[in-house]
Amino acid sequence: MQFDQLLQYSLSGLSTGAIYALIGIGFSIIYNATGIINFAQGEFVMLGGMFTLLFLETFKLPLWAAIPCAIAASTVAGMLFERLAIRPLRQPTPINLVIITIGGSILIRGLSMLAWGKDTHAIPPFSGDDPISIAGATILPQHLWILAITILIVFVNRFYFYHTISGKAMRACSYNRRAAGLVGIDVRRMVLFSFIISSAMGAVAGIIVAPLTMTAYDVGVMLGLKGFCAAIIGGMSSGMATVVGGLLLGVLESLGAGLISSGYKDAIAFIILLLILFIRPQGLFGKAESERV
Amino acid sequence: MRFRFIQFLAAAFTLCIAQAAVAAAPIKIGALFAVTGPAAFLGEPERNTAKMVVDEINKAGGVKGRKLELVTYDTAGDATKAVQLATKLIKDDKVVAIIGPSTTGETMAVIPVVEKEQIPLISCSAGSKITDPVKKWVFKTAQNDSLAVAKIFEYLQKQKQNKVAILTVSDGFGSSGREQLKAQAAKFGINIVSDDTYGPKDTDMTAQLTKIRGSQAQALIVWGTNPGPAVIAKNAKQLGLKLPLYMSHGVSSKKFIDLAGDAAEGIRLPSGKVLVADVLSNSDSQKKSLLAFVKDYQNHYKTEGDHFGGHAWDAVMLIKTAVEQGAESPAAIRDQLEKTKNFHGIGGTFNFSSQDHAGLGKDAFVLVEIKNKDWVIVK
16 A cells, blocks of 8 residues: 555545535534435436536636536525424424435436436636646645635634524524523524524535535535535534544545445445444544533 | 128128228327436436337328337336336236336346237347347347447457456446446456456545546546546546546537546546547448437437447347338237348347347447547447
8 A cells, every 4th residue: 555545535535524514514504503414405406516517517617616606506495494494384293204304315416407407517727727737746736725715614613603693592492492592692683693504604515525526416415415425424513523433434434445445435425424323423533512401 | 792792892892991090199109218217328318219209100191001009117226116117017007118228227127028918028228138038028229338448348358458447337237237247258358457446426435546546547448427537537637647538428418528627638448439520431331320319319309429329229220120111010010020121220230039039249339539529439
């Protein structure tokens, strides 16, 4: 085993992992605000990529303009989803909500298939595709974009949740919805906020990854599942733990494919998911929850 | 005597009416295509082409005065659905022959039905096992995987590159390709030094490629359908992989070049002749059919016809030719199909016989290279 090979595996893993992390954070934000797992999260990743394509090719916008438009459009889709599918529910038991998000994801995927067809599409990279060599391993400029944007989003997230009123209110909802409501926090609004934030983040993930992986109406399924794994490893925290979870997952997958067998790449992700759920359901870094009376 | 004559006239008259009634009734052909679902990239052009060809035939007056009627159903790539729809075509629609399904899995599921009901099936999928061993009622128009593999290996042998790495997708198409690659390697004196797979939805294959870079391989063969191979091409460029890259006929459409962009340059792959129809030599026996198909498809659907659509073109035309020869019942059509010789279609030149229901030879494929975003024939 040569060093440059190992380095390549790790670098590839880190950049894929960063995407998993972004999607995973989307999962945990909604989970923390509402207590549900939004299985439509992967579809917002897809929408990000597909909307970018729409603005690029149909409206002929330049890339720098198409990206914010695509994020805005996906965010609107996220808002509509919350308003039309989540909020009207009379008895929002978690199981009902989870089933609704699964239904929603199938609907969004179906509509996208009708709107954009079944083909895979490519999006141009943000800044060229000349590989950058690092000690024998190579990455693309797009990988740097992915890592940088992920780091940026994690910091913005942290700032929002710990230093703004609405961020603090959202955290309050996640600790205890009822109590948050009693002190005057509009819980339903916070739920809407959580959908807005996570759909925007999903869209960003979808856009920055599209130049590498290409995009189609059905890319959301696998990416969503991997993001979910990342969130579970991170114990559904909306901070660093999920990021580490995503990176860990990416690197393990890449090392597994390179050193053991590429056939087991996805199996590795899901074995980790199952192990965590069985052995440490609170996440790799979480403390066991204790009920205080 | 006179009575006899009247009787004769009456008989002739009824015959004429019967003839007219038959002439009015269209010949019903069933079609099963995966128009939606994961195999839609096959099913959609196939359905479009089948409809187009049947329309054209009818516009030109039908076959021997009878119109063709195409009954198409969407299987969504689902074998269970394909079986149900095949039964429906036979029992309710009473078709005389069935075209499709689009994938090998569906075809294998439908075979017992058509064998039992004795309806000829012309499959548009590529798996070798469809016609090997020969089934009485089953034919196919898609080129066997084995022919594509042989085309690549033949070229590698000429180039004296005998250590290859293979990277195949973990679905039906990939595993069938992988089997063929491994089975035929020895025959061409080729040694597979690295054998890897990737998932159909994987987004990064640098790990597999890094492993291959560290192996002894002199060439890399990738077996998959879009978008995986395009991702691999980009990853290979990122890693600066020096190995010559070969791909399967699964990506032989313009779409692949669009997706892979600059990374597609220099990739070689076996392809049906549709892609290179305009640069084929005039002596090529398929050229006339190919150009007609490409032009028609362009006129009807405003996009380029690919060889997937070509499979349906061949299937409809084979049935048309059989009917022209006087076959009308399912059994007669089957017998006539089996006698087809030198049919210059889109997929190749078909020669069916009782031992061969695939009917194509190695000349069905040409090896092409991507140069300046276009296809060039490799000599």
